[in-house]
Amino acid sequence: MLKIQDLKASIEDNQILKGINMEVKAGEVHAIMGPNGSGKSTLASVLAGREEFEVDGGQVYFEGEDLLELSPEERAWKGIFLAFQYPVEIPGVSTTNFLKSAMNQIRENNGMKPMDSVHFLKHIKEKMKLVEIDQSLLSRSLNEGFSGGEKKRNEIFQMAVLEPKLAILDETDSGLDIDALKIVANGVNKLKSEDNAVIVVTHYQRLLNYIVPDYVHVLYEGRIVKSGTKELAHELEAKGYDWIKEEFNSTPA
Amino acid sequence: MTSTDTDINLIENLAAKVSRSGFNILNDFPQIRDESLNALKVTGLPGNKHEEYKYFNVSRKIKRDYNFPLPAGEAVETGWIRSRLVDDNKGIHIVFINGIYSKEFSNFDTPAEGFEFFLPEDSGQGIKYILDTYAAERQNINKDPYLDLNRAFPNAGYAIRIGKDFDSKPVYIYHFVNSGVQDLLINHTGIVLVEKDAKADLSEIFISENEDHHFHNHNTELITRNGALVNYHLIQETGHDSVNIQNTNIYQSANSRANTYTFSLSGKDLRNNLNILLNEEDCESHLYGLYFISNNDHIDNHTTVDHRKPHCYSNEYYKGIIDDKGMGTFNGKIYVRPNAQKTNAFQSNKNLVLTDTATVNTKPQLEIWADDVKCSHGATTGQIDEEQMFYLRSRGLSEESAAALLLHAFAFDIIDRVELEHLRKYIGSKINSRLGYQFSD
Numbered sequence: 102m103l104k105i106q107d108l109k110a111s112i113e114d115n116q117i118l119k120g121i122n123m124e125v126k127a128g129e130v131h132a133i134m135g136p137n138g139s140g141k142s143t144l145a146s147v148l149a150g151r152e153e154f155e156v157d158g159g160q161v162y163f164e165g166e167d168l169l170e171l172s173p174e175e176r177a178w179k180g181i182f183l184a185f186q187y188p189v190e191i192p193g194v195s196t197t198n199f200l201k202s203a204m205n206q207i208r209e210n211n212g213m214k215p216m217d218s219v220h221f222l223k224h225i226k227e228k229m230k231l232v233e234i235d236q237s238l239l240s241r242s243l244n245e246g247f248s249g250g251e252k253k254r255n256e257i258f259q260m261a262v263l264e265p266k267l268a269i270l271d272e273t274d275s276g277l278d279i280d281a282l283k284i285v286a287n288g289v290n291k292l293k294s295e296d297n298a299v300i301v302v303t304h305y306q307r308l309l310n311y312i313v314p315d316y317v318h319v320l321y322e323g324r325i326v327k328s329g330t331k332e333l334a335h336e337l338e339a340k341g342y343d344w345i346k347e348e349f350n351s352t353p354a
Numbered sequence: 355m356t357s358t359d360t361d362i363n364l365i366e367n368l369a370a371k372v373s374r375s376g377f378n379i380l381n382d383f384p385q386i387r388d389e390s391l392n393a394l395k396v397t398g399l400p401g402n403k404h405e406e407y408k409y410f411n412v413s414r415k416i417k418r419d420y421n422f423p424l425p426a427g428e429a430v431e432t433g434w435i436r437s438r439l440v441d442d443n444k445g446i447h448i449v450f451i452n453g454i455y456s457k458e459f460s461n462f463d464t465p466a467e468g469f470e471f472f473l474p475e476d477s478g479q480g481i482k483y484i485l486d487t488y489a490a491e492r493q494n495i496n497k498d499p500y501l502d503l504n505r506a507f508p509n510a511g512y513a514i515r516i517g518k519d520f521d522s523k524p525v526y527i528y529h530f531v532n533s534g535v536q537d538l539l540i541n542h543t544g545i546v547l548v549e550k551d552a553k554a555d556l557s558e559i560f561i562s563e564n565e566d567h568h569f570h571n572h573n574t575e576l577i578t579r580n581g582a583l584v585n586y587h588l589i590q591e592t593g594h595d596s597v598n599i600q601n602t603n604i605y606q607s608a609n610s611r612a613n614t615y616t617f618s619l620s621g622k623d624l625r626n627n628l629n630i631l632l633n634e635e636d637c638e639s640h641l642y643g644l645y646f647i648s649n650n651d652h653i654d655n656h657t658t659v660d661h662r663k664p665h666c667y668s669n670e671y672y673k674g675i676i677d678d679k680g681m682g683t684f685n686g687k688i689y690v691r692p693n694a695q696k697t698n699a700f701q702s703n704k705n706l707v708l709t710d711t712a713t714v715n716t717k718p719q720l721e722i723w724a725d726d727v728k729c730s731h732g733a734t735t736g737q738i739d740e741e742q743m744f745y746l747r748s749r750g751l752s753e754e755s756a757a758a759l760l761l762h763a764f765a766f767d768i769i770d771r772v773e774l775e776h777l778r779k780y781i782g783s784k785i786n787s788r789l790g791y792q793f794s795d
Contacts, residue, residue: 149748150744150747150748152740152744172747172753173747173748174747174748174750174751174752174753174756176748177747177749178750182749183748185745188745189739189741189742189745191742191745191746191760191763192763192767193762193763193764193766193767194759194760194763198759198793199746199749199751199759199793200749201793202751202755202759202792202793203750203751204750206750206751206752207750259749263750
């Protein structure tokens with residue numbers, strides 16, 4: 102589904118990603134872990150098409166297509182979804198306000214008919230239950246005055262509504278208490294299928310107790326320095342990141 | 355500032371024609387006309403050295419040989435007019451075309467309870483009462499050359515009295531200019547008296563189909579008596595070679611509330627001088643504005659809120675969207691006079707510029723002489739937020755629809771404050787169609 106080859110990216114002449122290689126197949130959950138400043142969020146942003154980042158080298162293919170050539174909306178139309186680490190506040194725009202248009206633009210670009218209001222309402226009601234989010238929150242200005250947990254839950258709600266092929270969760274666990282964490286994880290798990298994939302970007306192992314990854318990658322200094330299974334996450338939780346740093350720094354690049 | 359040869363020429367030309375212009379609302383006040391004419395002769399029209407007209411210099415566009423509105427003029431093409439009226443069956447619609455009252459398009463046939471409307475040729479106690487009240491209330495607050503031009507050479511105009519027993523029908527006053535009229539100068543004055551405890555929803559709508567040069571110089575004098583509530587809406591949608599200067603003076607009495615809503619949508623040179631006088635205690639005033647300017651159009655909003663007595667509240671909130679090579683100016687003055695203690699006065703101006711060639715000048719000015727007051731002001735100018743754009747696009751909205759959605763939200767922050775539903779839709783649909791906004795709410 103997703104193939105990243107030697108991806109290099111920088112911001113303001115500061116190289117953050119220094120050659121990332123990874124492959125995600127349909128049905129898989131990948132976790133990307135790493136210490137602060139290792140490039141985790143940059144990778145998520147580059148995949149979603151954030152324009153501040155300059156891609157200096159490498160390729161990213163999504164279902165065989167060159168992803169880096171596409172605008173953020175074209176990536177969404179192909180089925181990529183980024184759950185933001187810091188969801189923006191937009192005064193005067195409610196979630197339901199833009200989500201129907203977003204969904205119908207995705208549908209139209211995939212040769213499907215737009216969903217009418219009745220079906221859309223039914224669709225979002227189902228998804229609201231899934232992430233235990235309240236109607237009143239969805240008709241308020243987007244994220245304005247929302248608590249940290251409400252913002253993250255709204256991200257997962259939107260993911261549920263749009264049903265992407267590849268969801269990238271950028272530190273969705275940060276700022277969540279344990280109850281909210283369970284709700285968010287539960288939502289993600291229920292949406293999981295053989296046809297879609299999830300990349301979970303996180304600093305802590307905590308979320309991975311609930312969203313169980315097939316693969317864990319450790320990002321450090323802009324490179325994936327270690328890959329493994331969920332046991333690697335437990336090891337990181339127990340030992341911290343220092344041994345990774347030492348191992349990396351003692352090995353010639 | 356002194357008058358130039360061009361100004362003198364203009365004045366002489368207008369003076370020669372003025373006898374032909376017939377009745378005007380200031381007929382009985384020759385002293386107002388003389389006072390304004392003398393002032394105009396001395397000052398002339400302002401160039402860009404004039405502090406208040408630094409960004410609004412139309413003096414070079416002013417023609418010497420203007421035509422006043424002529425009632426017996428050429429047949430007027432009116433096919434388009436009906437479609438431009440606000441779709442409100444319950445409203446009172448008063449239509450002027452090229453500066454002349456149109457009985458055909460106005461629906462004011464039978465006087466409504468508590469509502470009186472007069473043209474300058476009317477006589478009798480009704481109009482005399484309004485004009486006498488105005489003469490007593492009037493203060494020479496703003497020495498403005500274009501207001502002097504308006505008063506020195508007045509044509510037509512109207513007077514309205516709204517009483518407590520009026521059933522609050524919305525009143526829409528339209529000023530249409532249609533195609534093919536060359537160098538028309540309209541110096542209208544509207545005098546509106548809103549009586550004690552009365553409620554009035556008043557709209558003044560300027561629309562021109564005319565792409566030829568014309569100059570609409572309008573003055574509205576609004577007197578709100580004790581306990582009155584007035585919503586005054588101004589909508590400007592004029593041609594790309596037009597000058598539209600709107601002076602509005604609002605004189606507020608105790609416990610009155612005046613809300614103004616100013617929507618400037620198009621026009622080569624738009625200038626609004628809005629002056630609110632809080633003359634007595636416990637007045638409240640909200641000033642809302644939205645300007646959405648493109649092409650080479652220019653909007654200049656000058657507002658003054660004059661707190662003259664204690665315990666008054668004013669809140670001003672103007673937003674602007676400037677596209678293409680448009681230029682927007684906001685200049686908001688708040689005066690708090692020495693004895694106007696316990697004043698609350700707030701002001702905010704926010705602008706979005708959509709291109710590198712669009713410009714905004716914003717200048718808040720607070721002059722406070724009282725010590726026990728709460729005042730604040732703020733102004734921002736920026737572009738569409740990149741982070742918000744990325745967020746919406748990453749959800750699947752095209753760049754165009756994401757921008758339309760954000761601009762819609764920015765504009766409707768003001769539009770949604772209009773209480774009249776028909777008018778809110780009228781303005782909203784104009785904004786939405788310009789934005790290409792296609793979201794369902």
